[in-house]
Amino acid sequence: MNLTSKPLAAIILIILLGGISLSTAMGWWQTESTKVAATYTEGEFAGQANPADIRGSYTFGDVEKNFGIPAVVLAQAFNIQTENPATFAAKELETIYAESEFEVGTASVRLFVAFYNGLPIDISTDMYLPQNAADLLKNRNLTAEQSAYLESHTVPNPAAASDSPEVDPAQTAESAPEAEATQSAVTTEASTERLVKGKTSFQEILDWGVSQEVIEQIMGMPMPNPLTKVKDYCAEKGLDFETIKAALQIEVDKAGQ
Amino acid sequence: MKLFGKRLFRPRSIWIRKIVQWFFFLLIALISVNHTLVENGGGIPFLSTASLHALCPFGGVVTIYQYATVGTFVQKIHESAFVLMIIGFVLAFLFGPVFCGWVCPLGTVQEWVAKLGHKFFKRKYNHFIPAKLDSVLRYARYIVLAWVVYVTATSGTLIFAEYDPYFALFNFWSTEVAIGGLIILGATLVLSLFIERPWCKYACPYGAVLGITNLFRVFQIKRAESTCKADGACSIMCPMNIAVDTVKTVRDHQCISCLECTSEAICPVAKTVVFTTGAVK
Ligand code: SF4
Numbered sequence: 001m002n003l004t005s006k007p008l009a010a011i012i013l014i015i016l017l018g019g020i021s022l023s024t025a026m027g028w029w030q031t032e033s034t035k036v037a038a039t040y041t042e043g044e045f046a047g048q049a050n051p052a053d054i055r056g057s058y059t060f061g062d063v064e065k066n067f068g069i070p071a072v073v074l075a076q077a078f079n080i081q082t083e084n085p086a087t088f089a090a091k092e093l094e095t096i097y098a099e100s101e102f103e104v105g106t107a108s109v110r111l112f113v114a115f116y117n118g119l120p121i122d123i124s125t126d127m128y129l130p131q132n133a134a135d136l137l138k139n140r141n142l143t144a145e146q147s148a149y150l151e152s153h154t155v156p157n158p159a160a161a162s163d164s165p166e167v168d169p170a171q172t173a174e175s176a177p178e179a180e181a182t183q184s185a186v187t188t189e190a191s192t193e194r195l196v197k198g199k200t201s202f203q204e205i206l207d208w209g210v211s212q213e214v215i216e217q218i219m220g221m222p223m224p225n226p227l228t229k230v231k232d233y234c235a236e237k238g239l240d241f242e243t244i245k246a247a248l249q250i251e252v253d254k255a256g257q
Numbered sequence: 258m259k260l261f262g263k264r265l266f267r268p269r270s271i272w273i274r275k276i277v278q279w280f281f282f283l284l285i286a287l288i289s290v291n292h293t294l295v296e297n298g299g300g301i302p303f304l305s306t307a308s309l310h311a312l313c314p315f316g317g318v319v320t321i322y323q324y325a326t327v328g329t330f331v332q333k334i335h336e337s338a339f340v341l342m343i344i345g346f347v348l349a350f351l352f353g354p355v356f357c358g359w360v361c362p363l364g365t366v367q368e369w370v371a372k373l374g375h376k377f378f379k380r381k382y383n384h385f386i387p388a389k390l391d392s393v394l395r396y397a398r399y400i401v402l403a404w405v406v407y408v409t410a411t412s413g414t415l416i417f418a419e420y421d422p423y424f425a426l427f428n429f430w431s432t433e434v435a436i437g438g439l440i441i442l443g444a445t446l447v448l449s450l451f452i453e454r455p456w457c458k459y460a461c462p463y464g465a466v467l468g469i470t471n472l473f474r475v476f477q478i479k480r481a482e483s484t485c486k487a488d489g490a491c492s493i494m495c496p497m498n499i500a501v502d503t504v505k506t507v508r509d510h511q512c513i514s515c516l517e518c519t520s521e522a523i524c525p526v527a528k529t530v531v532f533t534t535g536a537v538k
Pocket of ligand 1: 478494495496497498499501507511512513514515516517518519
């Protein structure tokens with residue numbers, strides 16, 4: 001059987017695009033991480049989430065879900081000034097710490113999580129933590145080797161965040177339950193204020209328990225990057241923010257009941 | 258094919274291949290731009306926002322080891338890369354590395370630069386490297402392949418992204434791009450002025466994998482010796498410098514199934530160089 005260019009072109013397109021369509025229909029076409037960290041496969045910690053699998057796309061909220069460390073504690077550790085620490089992606093650290101002599105990024109989050117939760121991590125390479133993170137870790141159960149590593153791998157807090165509130169290690173670092181208390185304080189504060197406003201992002205609405213499906217139904221179009229502000233997106237798409245806001249608020253209230 | 262009275266393709270070329278190449282180039286470029294736009298709060302509606310890593314079949318290849326041993330993907334690689342890898346293998350098993358010759362946008366860009374090279378150097382183009390040295394260098398991409406698979410398996414991270422010119426081509430505007438990738442992309446484009454598809458010939462690890470299928474693929478490039486005029490046109494035309502006129506069946510690991518050597522394109526005798534499953538005389 002001979003084949004010429006035109007049928008070959010058609011077959012290539014059919015196999016490629018058809019294969020993608022088929023895999024989409026079967027639910028195999030995933031272009032994003034499911035944000036479930038891989039687990040240790042052997043040893044004492046087998047079956048537990050492994051911090052080495054934290055990726056740059058993980059938000060502090062994802063880290064919280066996988067490792068139980070409240071996003072607010074992570075934000076304090078890394079001096080992140082944000083109203084919603086759960087939406088902060090680990091990879092953004094590199095930009096915030098761009099001026100730092102040593103790189104603070106996703107690897108730093110892995111290190112912090114491992115030390116904070118007493119999980120094993122390979123420290124044969126250099127990973128750095130800001131001073132606040134080191135302070136928080138001082139009251140955790142670190143081995144002598146880990147303490148020495150921390151000592152030599154701490155960088156100053158970024159200048160821009162120097163006016164951030166001082167972290168009281170005793171308050172947040174003594175134990176995870178206490179850290180959770182900090183988190184719940186923040187959550188309570190947020191939950192009394194579950195109002196859709198001009199600066200509310202889609203992520204906040206998701207965090208308040210409204211599903212993406214419902215948001216998309218209200219918007220009548222796919223949801224953009226969750227970090228986008230609802231008001232900005234409405235303006236961009238020519239939607240009436242007041243109407244959308246009211247509809248979203250009803251769903252937020254329903255979810256909060 | 259003509260546009261505004263001007264011929265778009267040389268007569269008897271595989272013009273449909275150029276259209277398919279353009280299609281995939283634009284598609285990948287738009288998706289990459291969309292990925293950046295979405296990260297900044299914008300985005301083009303109805304278009305995928307996937308990262309380039311999610312759309313690279315080679316990502317599937319490098320993650321096989323981790324998937325088999327740990328059950329997870331290498332960081333930045335997702336299920337879609339696995340799906341594309343399987344599709345790439347199906348295509349290659351049937352037709353050889355058509356992904357390289359028809360789909361890969363980096364190959365396409367190298368071909369665009371090659372047009373300039375052809376203009377500057379005429380027949381000398383693509384013949385600067387001594388044949389003996391060239392034939393040895395052609396295996397360098399297997400060394401690259403072995404290195405990439407090894408470092409990915411041992412580190413669990415996509416170290417090749419630091420050097421990948423394909424990623425650099427579609428992310429040169431983003432903060433995600435690595436300087437190593439940009440340098441290799443620049444070198445590839447400059448070398449393309451002298452050599453056709455230098456990255457594919459000497460360094461591409463994915464091309465190395467797909468090239469193996471040239472040994473057993475279902476549809477093969479075959480030359481009918483009984484009608485061949487031995488004018489060497491097929492060999493001169495071949496972008497990968499394969500001496501088509503000296504073999505009955507092209508089994509060279511570098512063939513990209515571009516069909517430019519066939520009787521549909523450069524070969525002047527009908528049914529002499531064909532893409533077929535059967536035997537030719
Ligand atoms: S042998 Fe023919 S099909 Fe293969 S690369 Fe050369 S010109 Fe293209």
